[in-house]
Amino acid sequence: xxxxxxxxxxxxxxxxxxxxxxxxxxxxxxxxxxxxxxxxxxxxxxxxxxxxxxxxxxxxxxxxxxxxxxxxxxxxxxxxxxxxxxxxxxxxxxxxxxxxxxxxxxxxxxxxxxxxxxxxxxxxxxxxxxxxxxxxxxxxxxxxxxxxxxxxxxxxxxxxxxxxxxxxxxxxxxxxxxxxxxxxxxxxxxxxxxxxxxxxxxxxxxxxxxxxxxxxxxxxxxxxxxxxxxxxxxxxxxxxxxxxxxxxxxxxxxxxxxxxxxxxxxxxxxxxxxxxxxxxxxxxxxxxxxxxxxxxxxxxxxxxxxxxxxxxxxxxxxxxxxxxxxxxxxxxxxxxxxxxxxxxxxxxxxxxxxxxxxxxxxxxxxxx
Ligand SMILES: Nc1ncnc2c1ncn2[C@@H]1O[C@H](COP(=O)(O)OP(=O)(O)OP(=O)(O)O)[C@@H](O)[C@H]1O
Ligand code: SF4
Ligand SMILES: [Mg+2]
Numbered sequence: 001x002x003x004x005x006x007x008x009x010x011x012x013x014x015x016x017x018x019x020x021x022x023x024x025x026x027x028x029x030x031x032x033x034x035x036x037x038x039x040x041x042x043x044x045x046x047x048x049x050x051x052x053x054x055x056x057x058x059x060x061x062x063x064x065x066x067x068x069x070x071x072x073x074x075x076x077x078x079x080x081x082x083x084x085x086x087x088x089x090x091x092x093x094x095x096x097x098x099x100x101x102x103x104x105x106x107x108x109x110x111x112x113x114x115x116x117x118x119x120x121x122x123x124x125x126x127x128x129x130x131x132x133x134x135x136x137x138x139x140x141x142x143x144x145x146x147x148x149x150x151x152x153x154x155x156x157x158x159x160x161x162x163x164x165x166x167x168x169x170x171x172x173x174x175x176x177x178x179x180x181x182x183x184x185x186x187x188x189x190x191x192x193x194x195x196x197x198x199x200x201x202x203x204x205x206x207x208x209x210x211x212x213x214x215x216x217x218x219x220x221x222x223x224x225x226x227x228x229x230x231x232x233x234x235x236x237x238x239x240x241x242x243x244x245x246x247x248x249x250x251x252x253x254x255x256x257x258x259x260x261x262x263x264x265x266x267x268x269x270x271x272x273x274x275x276x277x278x279x280x281x282x283x284x285x286x287x288x289x290x291x292x293x294x295x296x297x298x299x300x301x302x303x304x305x306x307x308x309x310x311x312x313x314x315x316x317x318x319x320x321x322x323x324x325x326x327x328x329x330x331x332x333x334x335x336x337x338x339x340x341x342x343x344x345x346x347x348x349x350x351x352x353x354x355x356x357x358x359x360x361x362x363x364x365x366x367x368x
Pocket of ligand 1: 062063065068069070082300
Protein backbone atom coordinates (compact mmCIF):
# COMPACT_ATOMS: atom_id res chain seq x y z
CA UNK A 1 0.00 0.00 0.00
CA UNK A 2 1.16 3.53 -0.69
CA UNK A 3 1.25 6.05 2.13
CA UNK A 4 -1.41 8.76 2.26
CA UNK A 5 -0.34 12.07 0.72
CA UNK A 6 -0.39 14.78 3.41
CA UNK A 7 -3.27 17.24 2.93
CA UNK A 8 -3.18 17.34 -0.88
CA UNK A 9 -5.75 20.11 -1.17
CA UNK A 10 -3.67 22.34 1.04
CA UNK A 11 -0.47 21.38 -0.74
CA UNK A 12 -1.90 22.10 -4.15
CA UNK A 13 -3.52 25.39 -3.22
CA UNK A 14 -6.73 26.20 -5.05
CA UNK A 15 -6.71 24.86 -8.60
CA UNK A 16 -8.21 27.47 -10.86
CA UNK A 17 -9.14 29.70 -7.97
CA UNK A 18 -6.23 32.14 -7.82
CA UNK A 19 -4.18 32.72 -4.68
CA UNK A 20 -5.33 30.61 -1.73
CA UNK A 21 -7.22 32.50 1.01
CA UNK A 22 -7.18 31.22 4.59
CA UNK A 23 -9.92 28.60 4.63
CA UNK A 24 -13.07 29.00 6.69
CA UNK A 25 -13.10 25.25 7.22
CA UNK A 26 -10.27 22.75 6.83
CA UNK A 27 -11.07 19.05 7.20
CA UNK A 28 -7.92 16.95 7.35
CA UNK A 29 -7.60 13.16 7.18
CA UNK A 30 -11.01 12.63 8.77
CA UNK A 31 -12.02 9.08 9.64
CA UNK A 32 -15.48 8.21 10.95
CA UNK A 33 -16.76 4.74 11.73
CA UNK A 34 -19.78 3.18 13.43
CA UNK A 35 -19.60 0.30 15.84
CA UNK A 36 -22.31 -2.22 14.88
CA UNK A 37 -23.13 -5.87 15.65
CA UNK A 38 -21.57 -6.79 12.28
CA UNK A 39 -18.32 -4.95 13.05
CA UNK A 40 -17.20 -1.44 12.23
CA UNK A 41 -18.81 0.44 9.35
CA UNK A 42 -15.97 2.57 7.92
CA UNK A 43 -18.10 5.42 6.61
CA UNK A 44 -15.43 8.12 6.12
CA UNK A 45 -11.85 7.09 5.41
CA UNK A 46 -9.30 9.89 5.29
CA UNK A 47 -11.28 12.81 3.91
CA UNK A 48 -9.39 16.09 3.38
CA UNK A 49 -10.86 19.27 1.92
CA UNK A 50 -11.15 23.01 2.51
CA UNK A 51 -13.89 25.59 2.18
CA UNK A 52 -12.70 29.09 1.35
CA UNK A 53 -14.36 32.39 2.24
CA UNK A 54 -17.47 33.04 0.17
CA UNK A 55 -17.23 29.89 -1.92
CA UNK A 56 -19.84 27.19 -2.60
CA UNK A 57 -18.33 23.75 -2.42
CA UNK A 58 -20.36 20.81 -3.72
CA UNK A 59 -20.07 17.38 -2.12
CA UNK A 60 -21.33 14.74 -4.55
CA UNK A 61 -21.37 10.96 -4.81
CA UNK A 62 -23.65 7.94 -4.75
CA UNK A 63 -25.95 7.19 -1.86
CA UNK A 64 -24.01 5.88 1.14
CA UNK A 65 -20.62 7.34 0.13
CA UNK A 66 -20.34 9.36 3.35
CA UNK A 67 -21.57 12.84 2.47
CA UNK A 68 -24.00 13.21 5.37
CA UNK A 69 -21.70 11.50 7.85
CA UNK A 70 -18.94 13.96 6.90
CA UNK A 71 -21.23 16.97 7.33
CA UNK A 72 -22.82 15.73 10.54
CA UNK A 73 -19.35 15.07 11.97
CA UNK A 74 -18.32 18.66 11.21
CA UNK A 75 -21.13 19.81 13.51
CA UNK A 76 -20.65 16.87 15.90
CA UNK A 77 -24.26 15.84 15.47
CA UNK A 78 -23.70 12.08 15.46
CA UNK A 79 -24.15 10.22 18.76
CA UNK A 80 -21.19 8.48 20.33
CA UNK A 81 -21.57 5.50 20.66
CA UNK A 82 -21.97 4.16 18.02
CA UNK A 83 -20.00 6.88 16.18
CA UNK A 84 -16.21 6.95 16.53
CA UNK A 85 -13.82 9.50 15.06
CA UNK A 86 -10.47 7.74 15.42
CA UNK A 87 -8.48 10.23 13.37
CA UNK A 88 -8.57 13.65 11.79
CA UNK A 89 -9.06 17.35 12.45
CA UNK A 90 -11.87 19.74 11.50
CA UNK A 91 -10.59 23.30 11.79
CA UNK A 92 -13.17 26.07 11.67
CA UNK A 93 -11.38 29.43 11.53
CA UNK A 94 -8.39 27.65 13.05
CA UNK A 95 -10.16 25.91 15.98
CA UNK A 96 -10.39 22.14 15.86
CA UNK A 97 -14.11 21.49 16.32
CA UNK A 98 -13.40 17.93 17.43
CA UNK A 99 -11.54 19.27 20.45
CA UNK A 100 -14.03 21.96 21.59
CA UNK A 101 -16.07 21.44 24.77
CA UNK A 102 -19.78 20.71 24.32
CA UNK A 103 -20.53 24.25 25.52
CA UNK A 104 -18.16 25.83 22.99
CA UNK A 105 -19.61 23.59 20.29
CA UNK A 106 -23.16 24.73 21.05
CA UNK A 107 -22.09 28.29 20.32
CA UNK A 108 -20.61 27.31 16.97
CA UNK A 109 -23.52 25.08 15.93
CA UNK A 110 -26.46 27.07 14.64
CA UNK A 111 -24.46 30.27 15.15
CA UNK A 112 -21.35 30.63 13.00
CA UNK A 113 -21.85 27.26 11.31
CA UNK A 114 -25.41 26.35 10.36
CA UNK A 115 -26.96 23.35 8.68
CA UNK A 116 -30.00 22.73 6.52
CA UNK A 117 -31.20 19.14 6.53
CA UNK A 118 -32.88 17.18 3.78
CA UNK A 119 -36.04 16.65 5.80
CA UNK A 120 -37.28 19.82 7.54
CA UNK A 121 -39.09 17.77 10.17
CA UNK A 122 -35.76 16.41 11.48
CA UNK A 123 -34.80 19.89 12.62
CA UNK A 124 -38.19 21.50 13.26
CA UNK A 125 -39.90 20.67 16.53
CA UNK A 126 -43.52 19.74 15.66
CA UNK A 127 -44.75 20.95 19.07
CA UNK A 128 -43.31 24.46 18.91
CA UNK A 129 -44.52 27.40 16.86
CA UNK A 130 -41.98 28.32 14.17
CA UNK A 131 -41.52 31.75 15.74
CA UNK A 132 -40.44 30.19 19.03
CA UNK A 133 -37.97 27.93 17.22
CA UNK A 134 -36.47 30.96 15.54
CA UNK A 135 -36.33 33.06 18.70
CA UNK A 136 -34.51 30.26 20.56
CA UNK A 137 -31.62 30.60 18.11
CA UNK A 138 -31.90 34.41 18.13
CA UNK A 139 -31.73 34.54 21.94
CA UNK A 140 -28.80 32.11 22.14
CA UNK A 141 -26.66 33.50 19.35
CA UNK A 142 -27.72 37.14 18.91
CA UNK A 143 -28.64 37.96 22.52
CA UNK A 144 -31.99 39.58 21.57
CA UNK A 145 -35.03 39.02 23.80
CA UNK A 146 -38.83 39.52 23.77
CA UNK A 147 -40.27 41.83 21.11
CA UNK A 148 -36.86 42.43 19.53
CA UNK A 149 -36.31 38.66 19.08
CA UNK A 150 -39.80 38.24 17.64
CA UNK A 151 -39.27 41.13 15.21
CA UNK A 152 -36.03 39.50 14.07
CA UNK A 153 -37.87 36.18 13.59
CA UNK A 154 -40.54 37.88 11.43
CA UNK A 155 -37.79 39.58 9.44
CA UNK A 156 -36.02 36.22 8.92
CA UNK A 157 -39.26 34.65 7.58
CA UNK A 158 -39.74 37.62 5.27
CA UNK A 159 -36.16 37.27 3.96
CA UNK A 160 -36.82 33.71 2.83
CA UNK A 161 -39.98 34.75 0.99
CA UNK A 162 -42.68 33.52 3.37
CA UNK A 163 -45.85 35.50 2.68
CA UNK A 164 -47.58 37.01 5.72
CA UNK A 165 -44.66 36.41 8.09
CA UNK A 166 -46.40 38.36 10.90
CA UNK A 167 -49.05 35.63 11.14
CA UNK A 168 -47.00 32.62 9.96
CA UNK A 169 -44.57 33.23 12.81
CA UNK A 170 -47.26 31.77 15.09
CA UNK A 171 -47.89 28.67 12.97
CA UNK A 172 -46.89 25.14 13.94
CA UNK A 173 -44.76 23.28 11.37
CA UNK A 174 -47.64 20.96 10.35
CA UNK A 175 -49.72 24.00 9.38
CA UNK A 176 -47.21 24.87 6.64
CA UNK A 177 -46.62 23.27 3.24
CA UNK A 178 -43.40 21.33 2.52
CA UNK A 179 -41.91 24.30 0.66
CA UNK A 180 -42.79 26.67 3.50
CA UNK A 181 -41.24 24.32 6.07
CA UNK A 182 -38.07 24.17 4.01
CA UNK A 183 -38.01 27.97 3.92
CA UNK A 184 -38.50 28.10 7.69
CA UNK A 185 -35.55 25.76 8.08
CA UNK A 186 -33.44 27.98 5.83
CA UNK A 187 -34.57 30.99 7.88
CA UNK A 188 -33.52 29.17 11.06
CA UNK A 189 -30.13 28.35 9.56
CA UNK A 190 -29.54 31.90 8.33
CA UNK A 191 -31.06 33.99 11.10
CA UNK A 192 -27.84 34.07 13.14
CA UNK A 193 -25.76 35.23 10.17
CA UNK A 194 -23.53 32.13 9.86
CA UNK A 195 -20.36 32.39 7.86
CA UNK A 196 -20.57 28.73 6.87
CA UNK A 197 -23.76 26.99 5.80
CA UNK A 198 -23.89 23.23 5.30
CA UNK A 199 -26.89 22.31 3.16
CA UNK A 200 -27.52 18.55 2.91
CA UNK A 201 -29.86 17.85 -0.02
CA UNK A 202 -31.81 21.02 0.87
CA UNK A 203 -34.36 20.70 -1.92
CA UNK A 204 -34.65 17.00 -2.77
CA UNK A 205 -38.03 16.62 -1.08
CA UNK A 206 -39.55 19.56 -2.96
CA UNK A 207 -41.21 19.87 -6.35
CA UNK A 208 -39.19 21.40 -9.16
CA UNK A 209 -40.65 24.92 -9.03
CA UNK A 210 -40.19 25.28 -5.29
CA UNK A 211 -36.74 23.72 -5.62
CA UNK A 212 -35.69 26.42 -8.09
CA UNK A 213 -37.08 29.17 -5.82
CA UNK A 214 -35.23 27.83 -2.77
CA UNK A 215 -31.96 27.49 -4.66
CA UNK A 216 -32.33 31.03 -6.01
CA UNK A 217 -32.95 32.24 -2.51
CA UNK A 218 -29.88 30.46 -1.13
CA UNK A 219 -27.73 31.81 -3.94
CA UNK A 220 -28.96 35.37 -3.34
CA UNK A 221 -28.50 35.23 0.42
CA UNK A 222 -25.07 33.73 -0.01
CA UNK A 223 -24.02 36.48 -2.41
CA UNK A 224 -25.41 39.23 -0.20
CA UNK A 225 -23.72 37.92 2.93
CA UNK A 226 -20.48 36.55 1.51
CA UNK A 227 -21.22 33.31 3.31
CA UNK A 228 -19.37 30.07 2.52
CA UNK A 229 -21.39 26.99 1.74
CA UNK A 230 -21.06 23.23 1.48
CA UNK A 231 -23.85 21.93 -0.73
CA UNK A 232 -24.53 18.21 -0.67
CA UNK A 233 -26.62 17.06 -3.59
CA UNK A 234 -27.25 14.21 -6.02
CA UNK A 235 -28.24 16.73 -8.65
CA UNK A 236 -25.34 17.69 -10.92
CA UNK A 237 -27.44 20.42 -12.55
CA UNK A 238 -27.76 22.06 -9.13
CA UNK A 239 -23.99 21.76 -8.69
CA UNK A 240 -23.40 23.46 -12.04
CA UNK A 241 -25.76 26.30 -11.14
CA UNK A 242 -24.70 26.90 -7.55
CA UNK A 243 -21.13 25.84 -6.88
CA UNK A 244 -17.61 26.93 -7.68
CA UNK A 245 -15.76 23.76 -6.68
CA UNK A 246 -16.71 20.10 -6.41
CA UNK A 247 -15.53 17.29 -4.17
CA UNK A 248 -16.48 13.82 -5.45
CA UNK A 249 -16.74 11.06 -2.85
CA UNK A 250 -16.78 7.32 -3.32
CA UNK A 251 -16.99 4.74 -0.52
CA UNK A 252 -15.94 7.16 2.19
CA UNK A 253 -13.05 8.74 0.28
CA UNK A 254 -12.55 11.76 -1.93
CA UNK A 255 -11.68 10.57 -5.42
CA UNK A 256 -11.60 13.92 -7.20
CA UNK A 257 -11.72 17.61 -6.41
CA UNK A 258 -11.90 20.35 -9.03
CA UNK A 259 -13.35 23.73 -9.99
CA UNK A 260 -16.86 23.03 -11.27
CA UNK A 261 -16.28 23.86 -14.94
CA UNK A 262 -13.11 21.75 -15.10
CA UNK A 263 -14.87 18.79 -13.55
CA UNK A 264 -17.77 18.86 -15.99
CA UNK A 265 -15.52 19.56 -18.96
CA UNK A 266 -12.75 17.08 -18.22
CA UNK A 267 -13.36 14.62 -15.35
CA UNK A 268 -10.11 13.07 -14.20
CA UNK A 269 -11.37 10.11 -12.15
CA UNK A 270 -13.16 7.12 -13.73
CA UNK A 271 -15.94 7.37 -11.15
CA UNK A 272 -16.54 11.06 -11.92
CA UNK A 273 -16.56 10.22 -15.62
CA UNK A 274 -19.11 7.44 -15.00
CA UNK A 275 -21.22 9.75 -12.84
CA UNK A 276 -21.35 12.39 -15.58
CA UNK A 277 -22.15 9.79 -18.23
CA UNK A 278 -25.06 8.50 -16.17
CA UNK A 279 -27.02 11.77 -16.18
CA UNK A 280 -28.52 13.87 -18.99
CA UNK A 281 -26.42 16.90 -19.97
CA UNK A 282 -27.69 19.95 -21.80
CA UNK A 283 -24.25 20.49 -23.32
CA UNK A 284 -23.87 16.86 -24.53
CA UNK A 285 -23.89 15.85 -28.19
CA UNK A 286 -27.32 14.95 -29.57
CA UNK A 287 -28.01 11.23 -29.45
CA UNK A 288 -25.52 10.58 -26.64
CA UNK A 289 -26.70 7.55 -24.69
CA UNK A 290 -26.93 7.63 -20.91
CA UNK A 291 -24.75 5.01 -19.32
CA UNK A 292 -25.75 3.73 -15.87
CA UNK A 293 -22.91 2.86 -13.50
CA UNK A 294 -22.91 -0.94 -13.31
CA UNK A 295 -22.37 -2.76 -10.02
CA UNK A 296 -22.56 -1.61 -6.44
CA UNK A 297 -20.24 0.26 -4.07
CA UNK A 298 -18.29 -1.94 -1.62
CA UNK A 299 -19.60 -2.92 1.79
CA UNK A 300 -18.17 -0.46 4.25
CA UNK A 301 -17.82 -3.16 6.92
CA UNK A 302 -15.18 -4.81 4.72
CA UNK A 303 -13.38 -2.05 2.81
CA UNK A 304 -11.58 -3.72 -0.11
CA UNK A 305 -7.81 -3.84 -0.46
CA UNK A 306 -6.72 -1.47 -3.22
CA UNK A 307 -9.01 0.97 -5.02
CA UNK A 308 -12.65 0.78 -3.85
CA UNK A 309 -13.88 1.52 -7.37
CA UNK A 310 -11.86 -1.33 -8.98
CA UNK A 311 -14.78 -3.83 -9.33
CA UNK A 312 -16.75 -1.24 -11.36
CA UNK A 313 -13.94 0.52 -13.20
CA UNK A 314 -13.49 0.16 -16.96
CA UNK A 315 -9.83 1.24 -16.72
CA UNK A 316 -8.81 -1.11 -13.89
CA UNK A 317 -5.17 -2.29 -13.75
CA UNK A 318 -3.69 -5.12 -11.70
CA UNK A 319 -2.15 -2.72 -9.20
CA UNK A 320 -5.57 -1.16 -8.53
CA UNK A 321 -6.55 -4.36 -6.70
CA UNK A 322 -3.61 -4.27 -4.31
CA UNK A 323 -2.60 -0.61 -3.89
CA UNK A 324 -4.70 2.28 -2.65
CA UNK A 325 -4.62 5.42 -4.81
CA UNK A 326 -4.56 8.64 -2.75
CA UNK A 327 -5.70 12.08 -3.74
CA UNK A 328 -2.75 13.71 -5.52
CA UNK A 329 -2.33 16.65 -7.87
CA UNK A 330 -1.95 16.04 -11.60
CA UNK A 331 0.76 18.00 -13.44
CA UNK A 332 -1.71 20.90 -13.79
CA UNK A 333 -2.80 20.81 -10.16
CA UNK A 334 -6.06 18.89 -10.65
CA UNK A 335 -6.65 16.50 -7.76
CA UNK A 336 -7.66 12.87 -8.31
CA UNK A 337 -7.08 9.52 -6.61
CA UNK A 338 -6.39 7.13 -9.48
CA UNK A 339 -3.46 5.30 -11.07
CA UNK A 340 -4.71 6.04 -14.59
CA UNK A 341 -4.48 9.69 -15.55
CA UNK A 342 -7.49 10.59 -17.69
CA UNK A 343 -7.83 13.41 -20.19
CA UNK A 344 -11.31 13.98 -21.57
CA UNK A 345 -12.40 10.46 -20.75
CA UNK A 346 -9.35 8.63 -22.13
CA UNK A 347 -6.30 7.27 -20.33
CA UNK A 348 -3.32 9.55 -20.91
CA UNK A 349 -0.50 7.25 -19.88
CA UNK A 350 -1.70 4.33 -17.80
CA UNK A 351 0.93 3.51 -15.21
CA UNK A 352 1.84 -0.19 -15.27
CA UNK A 353 -0.32 -1.06 -18.29
CA UNK A 354 -0.42 -0.66 -22.07
CA UNK A 355 -1.86 2.50 -23.60
CA UNK A 356 -5.64 2.32 -23.74
CA UNK A 357 -5.63 -0.25 -20.90
CA UNK A 358 -7.04 -3.07 -23.07
CA UNK A 359 -10.64 -4.22 -23.31
CA UNK A 360 -11.59 -2.74 -19.94
CA UNK A 361 -11.13 0.70 -21.49
CA UNK A 362 -13.50 -0.03 -24.35
CA UNK A 363 -16.19 2.57 -24.79
CA UNK A 364 -14.34 5.21 -22.80
CA UNK A 365 -14.98 8.26 -24.88
CA UNK A 366 -14.84 11.91 -24.19
CA UNK A 367 -18.60 12.03 -24.30
CA UNK A 368 -19.01 14.15 -21.24
N1 LIG B 1 -25.57 4.98 12.69
C1 LIG B 1 -25.02 4.28 11.70
N2 LIG B 1 -24.64 3.00 11.90
C2 LIG B 1 -24.07 2.27 10.92
N3 LIG B 1 -23.82 2.74 9.68
C3 LIG B 1 -24.17 4.01 9.43
C4 LIG B 1 -24.79 4.85 10.41
N4 LIG B 1 -25.04 6.06 9.85
C5 LIG B 1 -24.58 5.98 8.58
N5 LIG B 1 -24.07 4.76 8.32
C6 LIG B 1 -23.48 4.30 7.07
O1 LIG B 1 -22.46 5.20 6.70
C7 LIG B 1 -22.38 5.28 5.28
C8 LIG B 1 -22.38 6.70 4.84
O2 LIG B 1 -23.69 7.24 5.08
P1 LIG B 1 -24.12 8.69 4.66
O3 LIG B 1 -25.43 8.93 5.32
O4 LIG B 1 -23.04 9.64 4.95
O5 LIG B 1 -24.31 8.54 3.11
P2 LIG B 1 -24.66 9.70 2.07
O6 LIG B 1 -23.50 9.85 1.16
O7 LIG B 1 -25.13 10.90 2.79
O8 LIG B 1 -25.86 9.01 1.26
P3 LIG B 1 -27.25 9.65 0.73
O9 LIG B 1 -26.89 10.26 -0.59
O10 LIG B 1 -28.13 8.47 0.56
O11 LIG B 1 -27.76 10.63 1.72
C9 LIG B 1 -23.54 4.46 4.73
O12 LIG B 1 -23.06 3.20 4.33
C10 LIG B 1 -24.46 4.33 5.92
O13 LIG B 1 -25.19 3.11 5.85
S1 SF4 C 1 -8.09 2.98 -12.77
FE1 SF4 C 1 -7.61 1.85 -10.94
S2 SF4 C 1 -7.18 3.40 -9.41
FE2 SF4 C 1 -8.28 4.41 -11.06
S3 SF4 C 1 -10.41 4.32 -10.44
FE3 SF4 C 1 -10.04 2.58 -11.78
S4 SF4 C 1 -9.59 0.94 -10.35
FE4 SF4 C 1 -9.34 2.84 -9.23
MG1 LIG D 1 -26.98 11.84 3.01
